[in-house]
Amino acid sequence: MEIPTRYNPKETEKRILQEWLKSSTFHATKKTNKDPFSIVIPPPNITGILHMGHALNNTIQDVLVRYKRMRGYEALWMPGTDHAGIATQNVVERALAKEGKTKDDVGREEFQKRLWSWKDNYGSRIIDQLKKIGASCDWKRLRFTMDQAYSRAVGEVFLQLFNQDLIYRGNYIINWCPRCKTALSDEEAAHKEVDGWLYYLRYPVETKEGDKKYISVATTRPETMLGDTAVAINPKDKRYSWLKEAKVILPIAGRSLKIIEDKAVDPEFGTGVVKVTPAHDPVDFQLGKKHDLEFINIMNEDATLNQNVPENFQGLDRFEARAALVELLAQKKLIEKKEPYNLGAGHCYRCNTIVEPRISLQWFVKMKPLAQEAIKVVQQDKIKFYPRRWKKVYLNWMFNIQDWCISRQIWWGHRIPVWYCQDCYNPDSGDKKGIIAAKEKPEKCPDCGSQKLKQDPDVLDTWFSSWLWPFATFGWPFEKRGTRDEGRGTKEKKEEFEYFYPTNTLVTASEILFFWVARMIMASLKFTGKIPFSDVIIHGTVRDDKGIKMSKSLGNVIDPLEIIDKYGADALRFSLMFLAASGSDVFLSTDKFLMGRNFSNKIWNANRFIFSKIQDKKINIDKLEYSFEDESDAWILDKLNKTVANCSKAIEKHRIDEAIKKAYDFFWHSFCDWYLEIIKDNFNQEKANNSVFILISSLQLLHPFIPFITEEIFSLIKQNSSLPVTESISKSGWPKQQKIDINPESLVIFTKIIDSVDKIRDLRGDLGLGQEKISLEVKTNLGLREFWNRHKGWFSKLVAANNVNLVDNLERVFYQNKYWSINLKIDSANLDKFSQALDKKIDNFSSLIKKTEGKLKNENFIKNAPKNIIAKEKAKQSDFSKQLMRLKNLKEIIS
RNA sequence: GGGCGCAUAGCUCAGUUGGUUAGAGUGCUACGUUGACAUCGUAGAGGUCAGAGGUUCGAAUCCUCUUGCGCCCACCA
Numbered sequence: 011m012e013i014p015t016r017y018n019p020k021e022t023e024k025r026i027l028q029e030w031l032k033s034s035t036f037h038a039t040k041k042t043n044k045d046p047f048s049i050v051i052p053p054p055n056i057t058g059i060l061h062m063g064h065a066l067n068n069t070i071q072d073v074l075v076r077y078k079r080m081r082g083y084e085a086l087w088m089p090g091t092d093h094a095g096i097a098t099q100n101v102v103e104r105a106l107a108k109e110g111k112t113k114d115d116v117g118r119e120e121f122q123k124r125l126w127s128w129k130d131n132y133g134s135r136i137i138d139q140l141k142k143i144g145a146s147c148d149w150k151r152l153r154f155t156m157d158q159a160y161s162r163a164v165g166e167v168f169l170q171l172f173n174q175d176l177i178y179r180g181n182y183i184i185n186w187c188p189r190c191k192t193a194l195s196d197e198e199a200a201h202k203e204v205d206g207w208l209y210y211l212r213y214p215v216e217t218k219e220g221d222k223k224y225i226s227v228a229t230t231r232p233e234t235m236l237g238d239t240a241v242a243i244n245p246k247d248k249r250y251s252w253l254k255e256a257k258v259i260l261p262i263a264g265r266s267l268k269i270i271e272d273k274a275v276d277p278e279f280g281t282g283v284v285k286v287t288p289a290h291d292p293v294d295f296q297l298g299k300k301h302d303l304e305f306i307n308i309m310n311e312d313a314t315l316n317q318n319v320p321e322n323f324q325g326l327d328r329f330e331a332r333a334a335l336v337e338l339l340a341q342k343k344l345i346e347k348k349e350p351y352n353l354g355a356g357h358c359y360r361c362n363t364i365v366e367p368r369i370s371l372q373w374f375v376k377m378k379p380l381a382q383e384a385i386k387v388v389q390q391d392k393i394k395f396y397p398r399r400w401k402k403v404y405l406n407w408m409f410n411i412q413d414w415c416i417s418r419q420i421w422w423g424h425r426i427p428v429w430y431c432q433d434c435y436n437p438d439s440g441d442k443k444g445i446i447a448a449k450e451k452p453e454k455c456p457d458c459g460s461q462k463l464k465q466d467p468d469v470l471d472t473w474f475s476s477w478l479w480p481f482a483t484f485g486w487p488f489e490k491r492g493t494r495d496e497g498r499g500t501k502e503k504k505e506e507f508e509y510f511y512p513t514n515t516l517v518t519a520s521e522i523l524f525f526w527v528a529r530m531i532m533a534s535l536k537f538t539g540k541i542p543f544s545d546v547i548i549h550g551t552v553r554d555d556k557g558i559k560m561s562k563s564l565g566n567v568i569d570p571l572e573i574i575d576k577y578g579a580d581a582l583r584f585s586l587m588f589l590a591a592s593g594s595d596v597f598l599s600t601d602k603f604l605m606g607r608n609f610s611n612k613i614w615n616a617n618r619f620i621f622s623k624i625q626d627k628k629i630n631i632d633k634l635e636y637s638f639e640d641e642s643d644a645w646i647l648d649k650l651n652k653t654v655a656n657c658s659k660a661i662e663k664h665r666i667d668e669a670i671k672k673a674y675d676f677f678w679h680s681f682c683d684w685y686l687e688i689i690k691d692n693f694n695q696e697k698a699n700n701s702v703f704i705l706i707s708s709l710q711l712l713h714p715f716i717p718f719i720t721e722e723i724f725s726l727i728k729q730n731s732s733l734p735v736t737e738s739i740s741k742s743g744w745p746k747q748q749k750i751d752i753n754p755e756s757l758v759i760f761t762k763i764i765d766s767v768d769k770i771r772d773l774r775g776d777l778g779l780g781q782e783k784i785s786l787e788v789k790t791n792l793g794l795r796e797f798w799n800r801h802k803g804w805f806s807k808l809v810a811a812n813n814v815n816l817v818d819n820l821e822r823v824f825y826q827n828k829y830w831s832i833n834l835k836i837d838s839a840n841l842d843k844f845s846q847a848l849d850k851k852i853d854n855f856s857s858l859i860k861k862t863e864g865k866l867k868n869e870n871f872i873k874n875a876p877k878n879i880i881a882k883e884k885a886k887q888s889d890f891s892k893q894l895m896r897l898k899n900l901k902e903i904i905s
Numbered sequence: 906g907g908g909c910g911c912a913u914a915g916c917u918c919a920g921u922u923g924g925u926u927a928g929a930g931u932g933c934u935a936c937g938u939u940g941a942c943a944u945c946g947u948a949g950a951g952g953u954c955a956g957a958g959g960u961u962c963g964a965a966u967c968c969u970c971u972u973g974c975g976c977c978c979a980c981c982a
Contacts, residue, residue: 353982671929682941871962875963876924
């Protein structure tokens with residue numbers, strides 16, 4: 011049978027994926043005899059298509075899940091998607107716009123139909139893509155944040171919070187996106203610096219005495235002056251005490267403004283006088299409440315000016331209005347000056363439009379009461395962050411948490427389960443009279459009996475459903491027996507929930523720490539009484555090779571699907587894991603994926619080599635057994651043991667990069683570079699068994715990182731042997747520590763022969779030998795002659811020697827250790843070059859000796875340093891001296 | 906304004922409680938292809954561990970300051 015020299019990931023990955031899906035390899039259920047391990051996926055938006063960030067995030071999760079699965083846990087990775095309210099609505103609106111229609115043209119019902127149909131058509135693209143990267147989710151459990159069952163959880167949570175007065179409705183200033191035409195939470199309005207101007211406007215004043223003058227106020231948003239209802243000064247600011255008794259007129263609008271005093275005014279900033287626009291600025295809003303000012307809303311929902319401004323400004327966009335107003339004011343000489351100014355402005359996280367602070371009637375969640383427990387569990391390390399520094403960031407945010415605006419003026423999402431009585435509800439009353447929160451439409455108002463009820467038109471913030479993700483996906487809430495909602499599987503679901511919950515690890519990006527992670531912790535504690543997960547892994551951002559964040563708008567993205575197509579999903583995963591040091595950003599360029607591709611090919615060829623040998627020699631492998639024919643077998647098994655231990659340890663502490671490097675290094679640089687080279691010309695039944703054993707162990711070790719090729723080769727081994735092994739490598743277990751049947755010193759001696767190869771290769775270079783074959787003389791004690799006879803075959807090959815002779819005396823020594831000395835017999839050599847190399851080495855050792863000597867002569871060192879360190883220094887010293895002596899001798903002999 | 910973090914080879918990064926001759930991948934240079942793999946092998950060059958000070962017998966590692974980056978939060982209009 012011919013095996014191609016190059017691995018073809020494309021064909022293989024497709025086939026393996028089909029098999030995994032067909033046989034539900036990753037389905038997990040409650041099993042009493044296994045410990046559970048569970049992860050919930052950060053549900054990607056249905057609008058999403060796979061980008062590198064997803065690839066990174068999900069590969070980390072997959073590594074953890076596959077690892078745990080192999081270690082014998084019942085490992086569940088819960089998959090699903092997020093309905094992504096605003097994002098999805100935007101997409102469908104855009105599609106509609108192509109037909110020349112708006113959502114209002116088609117109406118709410120029709121628009122919702124379109125949303126669902128879009129979801130049905132495109133909403134699972136990203137799921138298919140996740141499958142392609144090898145994500146071993148339990149696909150049978152695929153959840154969606156607007157599933158019926160999930161919606162029940164959302165409703166339940168709303169009602170509970172409402173009934174406990176943790177949700178309220180009121181008129182407050184919120185972030186308004188004029189493009190999406192909805193309210194946003196504070197988190198959804200990302201602060202960014204914007205180049206702008208600080209304008210100094212002159213407002214006419216009439217003093218108590220009747221003098222006419224002007225005061226100057228600074229603003230970055232001149233258009234808001236049309237909503238001014240006061241000017242404010244600091245009570246301690248003597249410069250303006252006269253103002254208190256004066257009359258200030260708002261230019262253009264012509265109304266008079268109240269004069270208020272407040273500590274919030276910084277006398278140092280601007281002129282020390284602040285224009286107050288209570289309806290369009292969060293600070294001014296507070297001032298307005300405090301000083302009982304008039305709130306004049308001057309904007310429509312699309313941020314054009316409304317009927318509350320002079321007619322010639324009505325209908326203008328806020329930025330047009332700004333320009334027009336500035337011009338008009340300038341004409342009237344009411345602009346004192348303007349200065350360039352960078353202001354921080356909120357931007358809609360969905361469309362990047364500058365948000366407008368706007369007063370509107372919205373629903374809010376009181377967060378402080380929810381935060382308390384969530385602070386405690388993190389302080390007590392019941393939930394741990396990796397890297398640790400995020401703990402502080404989390405706590406800092408939690409301590410300063412603000413109420414959460416949860417209503418959105420869009421049509422895609424969970425409808426707010428609230429009806430208002432048209433007869434007795436008064437939004438300004440501040441009480442709950444006439445507000446009915448219920449799962450289904452109530453018959454009549456419990457307060458006044460009216461049947462004129464109207465449901466709130468708004469939907470809930472997407473995150474108001476996402477924050478329930480870790481438990482809602484398990485079917486929470488579990489209805490009591492006999493209730494209408496009790497499904498047939500309720501009992502089973504509840505048991506599963508109790509088995510898998512809390513989940514173990516959450517893997518996410520720092521961007522959604524507040525949006526999602528913090529809120530999940532709060533929700534879980536509040537509604538289930540448990541932490542949602544114990545470990546939070548926060549990985550870095552994917553950047554291009556210049557360090558710029560990858561984003562579609564910048565055009566610097568590398569499409570993971572293209573990488574999969576070109577190099578394979580394993581290559582993608584390998585390189586990402588190799589490069590993604592814990593929590594640090596990942597810098598990518600396409601050539602980074604060559605590393606992964608090359609490694610796959612290396613594995614492929616190692617397997618090809620072993621089995622071609624097995625076939626050549628007509629060997630049958632029918633048991634997985636290991637024998638100690640010579641020291642090399644013990645040596646490689648010892649390396650394997652250490653690698654398995656290190657690799658496991660690294661994964662357990664979430665150092666995936668470290669784990670993969672260990673496994674990689676072992677496979678390539680121990681197994682392939684040494685063991686396979688050593689056994690190459692000495693291949694027999696024992697070596698066949700051993701190399702298959704190591705190969706399988708390596709595949710197991712590597713499987714969490716590169717699942718496809720390891721699965722493929724595992725199945726090839728099955729086909730080419732009579733080994734009784736499991737169906738899928740993912741069920742074959744994790745390599746165990748093997749007992750090594752050899753005395754420890756022979757292992758040390760074996761490492762010396764490997765060291766000898768290295769040193770002789772090094773010498774060959776220094777001697778400029780090129781391809782010239784040399785012969786070697788080895789002087790060793792009688793006891794080790796047998797050892798040398800056992801190994802000199804492969805040894806001479808690896809150092810390109812014709813022969814190795816064991817002799818009693820050496821005329822010169824090129825290499826020396828505790829056990830033997832070696833002389834190189836050379837026909838021709840570049841002695842000048844060698845002499846130079848020797849000089850360099852002699853220098854090197856001399857300076858090393860000086861260094862250790864200095865230490866050892868230092869009384870304080872001898873007095874204070876631990877004994878083992880001193881012993882180490884002494885050993886170094888004597889070793890260095892010997893080496894130096896040898897080199898000097900060699901130099902003499904050569905010259 | 907507050908908080909957090911980073912600075913080690915040309916590039917991307919490791920370096921776990923202070924004790925190595927400071928490592929890896931990639932790039933570069935030289936040599937090497939008659940049966941695993943050129944998506945390979947062997948070797949080499951390349952670092953005053955950002956700078957200054959301090960603690961210590963000993964600092965890439967701990968402390969202070971400086972410089973240069975990055976991120977998060979925040980109501981100076």
